[in-house]
Amino acid sequence: MFGDYSIGDLGSIFVMQGFAGLILFSVYVLMALGLAIIFGQMGVINMAHGEFMILGAYVTWMTSNFFQSYLPSLFSGYFFLAMVLAFLASGALGMLVEWMLIRHLYKRPLDTLLATWGLSLMLQQAYRSIFGAREVGVELPQWMLGSLHVTDAIEVPINGVFVMGLTVLITIGVAYIMFRSRWGRQVRAVVQNRIMAGAVGINTAKVDRYTFALGCGIAGVAGSAFTMIGSTGPTSGQLYIVDTFLVVVFGGAASLLGTIASAFSISQTQSTLEFFMSGSMAKVLTLLAVVGILMLRPQGLFALKVRK
Amino acid sequence: MNDSRFATRSELIGILVLAVLLVVILPLCLDVFRLNLVAKYLTYAFVALGLVICWGYGGILSLGQGVFFGLGGYCMAMFLKLEASSVENTKIQSTPGIPDFMDWNQITALPFFWKPFHSLTFTIAAVILVPGIFALIIGAAMFKRRVGGTYFAIITQAVAAILTILIVGQQGYTGGINGMTDLRTLKGWDIRPDHAKVVLYFFEVGLLFACIFIAQFVRHSKLGRILVAMRDQEDRVRFSGYSVANFKIFAFCIAAIFAAIGGAMFALNVGFMSPSFVGIVPSIEMVIYTAVGGRLSILGAVYGTILVNFAKTSLSESFPELWLFGLGGLFIAVVLAFPNGLAGIWGDYVQPRISKLIGTRKPKSDWTDNSVADGAPAE
Numbered sequence: 001m002f003g004d005y006s007i008g009d010l011g012s013i014f015v016m017q018g019f020a021g022l023i024l025f026s027v028y029v030l031m032a033l034g035l036a037i038i039f040g041q042m043g044v045i046n047m048a049h050g051e052f053m054i055l056g057a058y059v060t061w062m063t064s065n066f067f068q069s070y071l072p073s074l075f076s077g078y079f080f081l082a083m084v085l086a087f088l089a090s091g092a093l094g095m096l097v098e099w100m101l102i103r104h105l106y107k108r109p110l111d112t113l114l115a116t117w118g119l120s121l122m123l124q125q126a127y128r129s130i131f132g133a134r135e136v137g138v139e140l141p142q143w144m145l146g147s148l149h150v151t152d153a154i155e156v157p158i159n160g161v162f163v164m165g166l167t168v169l170i171t172i173g174v175a176y177i178m179f180r181s182r183w184g185r186q187v188r189a190v191v192q193n194r195i196m197a198g199a200v201g202i203n204t205a206k207v208d209r210y211t212f213a214l215g216c217g218i219a220g221v222a223g224s225a226f227t228m229i230g231s232t233g234p235t236s237g238q239l240y241i242v243d244t245f246l247v248v249v250f251g252g253a254a255s256l257l258g259t260i261a262s263a264f265s266i267s268q269t270q271s272t273l274e275f276f277m278s279g280s281m282a283k284v285l286t287l288l289a290v291v292g293i294l295m296l297r298p299q300g301l302f303a304l305k306v307r308k
Numbered sequence: 309m310n311d312s313r314f315a316t317r318s319e320l321i322g323i324l325v326l327a328v329l330l331v332v333i334l335p336l337c338l339d340v341f342r343l344n345l346v347a348k349y350l351t352y353a354f355v356a357l358g359l360v361i362c363w364g365y366g367g368i369l370s371l372g373q374g375v376f377f378g379l380g381g382y383c384m385a386m387f388l389k390l391e392a393s394s395v396e397n398t399k400i401q402s403t404p405g406i407p408d409f410m411d412w413n414q415i416t417a418l419p420f421f422w423k424p425f426h427s428l429t430f431t432i433a434a435v436i437l438v439p440g441i442f443a444l445i446i447g448a449a450m451f452k453r454r455v456g457g458t459y460f461a462i463i464t465q466a467v468a469a470i471l472t473i474l475i476v477g478q479q480g481y482t483g484g485i486n487g488m489t490d491l492r493t494l495k496g497w498d499i500r501p502d503h504a505k506v507v508l509y510f511f512e513v514g515l516l517f518a519c520i521f522i523a524q525f526v527r528h529s530k531l532g533r534i535l536v537a538m539r540d541q542e543d544r545v546r547f548s549g550y551s552v553a554n555f556k557i558f559a560f561c562i563a564a565i566f567a568a569i570g571g572a573m574f575a576l577n578v579g580f581m582s583p584s585f586v587g588i589v590p591s592i593e594m595v596i597y598t599a600v601g602g603r604l605s606i607l608g609a610v611y612g613t614i615l616v617n618f619a620k621t622s623l624s625e626s627f628p629e630l631w632l633f634g635l636g637g638l639f640i641a642v643v644l645a646f647p648n649g650l651a652g653i654w655g656d657y658v659q660p661r662i663s664k665l666i667g668t669r670k671p672k673s674d675w676t677d678n679s680v681a682d683g684a685p686a687e
Contacts (some may be wrong), residue, residue, distance in 0.1 A: 020414030043458075045458050045461070045462070072471075101640065101644070104644060105643065105644075108643075109368040109457060109458045110369045110457065110458065110461065111643045111647070112643075113369070113458065113461060114592075114595065114599065114639050114642075115639060115640050115644065116595070116645040117592055117636075117639055118635070118637065118638065118639025118640040118643070119636060119639075119640065120636070121632045121633075121635055121639070122632065122633050122636035122637065123415060123634035124632060125629065125632035125633050125636070126633075128629075128632075129629060170542050174457075238588075238589075241466055242462075242466055242469045242588060245462045245466075246462070247465055249459060249462055278477060280473050280474070280476060281477055283473055284470055284473050284477065287311070287466055287469065287470045287473075288470060290465060290466070290489050291466050291467065291470070294463060295449040295455075295463075297451070298450075298453050298454075298455040298459065
């Protein structure tokens with residue numbers, strides 16, 4: 001396996017694959033963050049999470065088209081506006097879905113899973129009817145093209161670096177909201193003891209709705225970032241949903257740190273293996289390892305010690 | 309109470325009605341093409357039946373039933389494929405006597421795990437045992453550690469994803485994304501002409517009723533009552549001294565074996581097997597058949613499967629755009645408005661009227677007292 005490469009080559013390979021893994025890691029983290037909030041904090045399985053992400057991607061695509069046609073001078077900065085719009089669009093849709101669907105099902109987590117799956121089918125078909133079945137890609141602004149030249153063998157694409165930076169920022173933001181803000185404290189209180197939280201005056205129904213909306217909004221931002229590195233189609237979201245759930249479960253459902261650690265290990269394993277075998281076998285091995293570890297340690301990597 | 313070991317009188321009437329429908333009415337009314345479509349639908353009914361036991365009674369939602377459907381189907385398809393690739397049928401290949409897709413992938417000898425599938429006895433055993441043992445391993449690993457509910461659903465879903473990727477990736481051994489096509493004969497008996505399809509249909513209906521009887525038996529035995537008790541108050545059952553994990557493993561294995569029988573019949577009836585029946589999407593679709601029929605109703609699962617598939621075929625023939633909206637809406641409607649599916653609607657609205665018309669007192673039907681409308685408490 002290693003015989004044909006020199007040490008230096010191998011080093012570059014690992015760095016390059018490691019970097020490819022980091023991009024995958026960013027996508028996983030961005031998707032898993034929203035899911036970790038919704039699943040980890042609320043216990044709701046949102047199978048339509050991928051479709052919320054794709055909504056963000058389509059919003060970004062529309063914004064980029066709008067800027068191209070009407071405001072070409074500001075095109076280099078469109079992405080920042082697109083991200084905000086994606087957050088708002090997905091968040092608003094999330095709030096609507098919570099109000100119409102999810103809030104009736106909090107006591108039946110398995111049924112939520114089926115209902116949100118139905119929702120994801122409808123959203124997919126809606127995207128297909130509105131945007132067409134073909135994948136769309138956004139035009140990247142000039143400054144995001146090209147790559148950083150590190151050494152002769154190692155080149156790093158700028159859009160990848162940008163997406164990673166974005167991931168770090170969003171992660172810090174989410175951690176701040178969850179652990180430092182008053183609202184995050186309310187969310188965690190509701191998670192730990194809903195009845196007591198209600199008794200001390202927290203509006204638990206409202207907290208639920210905003211938590212769900214925040215998770216969906218982050219998915220929208222994830223979709224927005226996703227357009228920087230890949231094209232978007234009506235079913236792109238479904239490709240990632242199982243992986244993302246595994247990331248969240250593997251990390252330990254209620255732990256943000258665990259989510260990040262598991263996203264890192266899964267994406268790095270997969271992209272490193274991908275170099276040495278076919279992509280499908282790399283994926284099979286990675287997923288098998290994750291499922292195997294989960295069977296031995298069902299609570300995931302980082303389990304919160306909470307009295308049930 | 310006229311509750312025998314096996315079925316109440318109203319259930320027996322229900323089974324009889326279904327039998328008349330499947331054995332007499334449908335074969336008389338439909339041409340062979342449509343009858344074969346019904347046969348295809350009924351293969352999913354096996355899966356739905358298993359889900360009634362596993363999900364409806366046991367409260368274990370498996371989103372990986374496609375895995376077992378696929379394993380059973382692939383076992384059967386491997387046997388049929390080997391028979392179809394006899395040396396004289398495959399003279400033009402560079403290695404005669406192996407399946408065509410292996411030849412295309414430059415494989416020159418039959419892989420070792422294919423060899424036993426020359427024997428029909430081994431194949432039939434494998435159809436039952438491979439998925440059964442696989443389910444046993446997954447079930448034992450998960451339930452012994454008290455993993456359940458949503459976690460279990462996600463893990464089974466991941467297993468479905470893994471198996472699909474594996475089958476698609478290992479094209480030389482499995483036929484890849486196309487699956488195993490061009491299955492011809494079963495022990496020299498051609499399965500493709502019309503009369504063979506009819507024979508296979510009746511054989512399948514016979515098997516289906518065997519499975520219905522097994523399900524009825526499970527339901528009316530003490531085992532079935534423990535399953536329901538476990539679904540509703542797992543801790544109390546555990547504290548009463550029952551091994552909850554073993555009952556769950558049993559329910560999961562039965563569901564897996566039913567699904568595998570369905571898969572094997574699918575390979576026989578439809579004449580091919582492909583990974584598109586293994587993955588996440590078909591697995592969840594199989595759950596909706598059960599949900600539409602009524603997750604607590606054994607016969608409802610059969611009706612639900614036939615109706616949803618019939619709607620799918622006719623809607624996607626005429627309005628392909630609408631089908632996904634319809635299916636998605638069905639998921640949401642069943643969950644929000646009719647948690648007991650068709651069987652619940654029947655028991656709530658139709659049966660009382662009929663009883664009134666005939667003038668008998670309404671027998672208290674089973675599903676009302678273990679309705680799922682309140683559901684299991686959140687974990």
